[in-house]
Ligand code: HEM
């Protein structure tokens with residue numbers, strides 16, 4: 001089945017997001033390393049796994065707390081700007097129609113793709129257009145969770161100026177745990193995503209040069 005070309009703005013913002021996301025995650029993990037306990041001092045959360053464990057140095061950026069904060073705050077606006085360019089194009093171009101998950105259209109295909117990928121079903125999933133149902137589900141999940149990263153980030157950045165936002169997110173300490181939790185979820189998505197891309201290398205060509213390719217399936 002011929003797939004449509006990946007539009008230039010989607011490709012550009014996707015790869016820019018990869019660089020910006022890596023910078024935000026690396027500097028964020030260096031900030032975490034300065035105090036790797038979640039919850040208020042003396043009332044640390046018991047439910048958080050790996051409490052007190054410093055992230056490995058090779059995953060961090062900025063050298064020390066102040067350096068990492070400089071990186072984090074300098075690149076936060078670029079991260080948001082890139083996301084806004086993507087979103088504006090996503091909505092205005094109508095691309096959302098073939099990229100978002102709609103249960104009535106995609107649920108069956110998502111289920112069949114999952115079973116097929118797990119080798120529990122022989123028959124390939126039916127016709128699905130640009131992305132299969134599982135991809136649409138995963139990408140829509142990313143788009144739905146990413147704003148929480150920005151909102152919790154803003155609550156941590158200006159808790160005094162934005163008291164309502166901070167309160168809405170359960171207070172400073174919970175916002176901090178959520179900020180980190182979203183990063184963990186997106187990092188887990190990225191691992192599966194990259195494995196799937198490696199299994200379907202033509203999609204990488206499409207996402208880079210945008211040309212038409214003939215193939216089925218794709219990464220989640
Ligand atoms: C608008 C975007 C963002 C803003 C305003 C923001 C803001 C902040 C602030 C204020 C802190 C606490 C700094 C401190 O206590 O000194 C922080 C920590 C952190 N951020 Fe972000 N952030 C944003 C996006 C991101 C993104 C995209 C990621 C990951 C890809 C990320 C990962 C982290 C991590 C891991 C920490 C350490 C958690 C901690 O120990 O407090 N942030 N961020």
Ligand code: HEM
Pocket residue numbers: 010014017018021099131139142143186190193194197203204205206207217218219
């Ligand atoms: C080395 C890292 C990465 C590689 C190689 C990669 C590769 C790709 C490729 C090839 C596609 C197109 C899939 C297809 O045509 O079937 C894609 C789509 C997508 N990727 Fe990535 N990606 C990476 C990192 C990330 C990260 C870090 C995120 C977000 C946290 C992300 C989010 C997405 C989303 C949301 C889409 C769908 C975009 C749309 O259609 O609007 N990717 N990626």
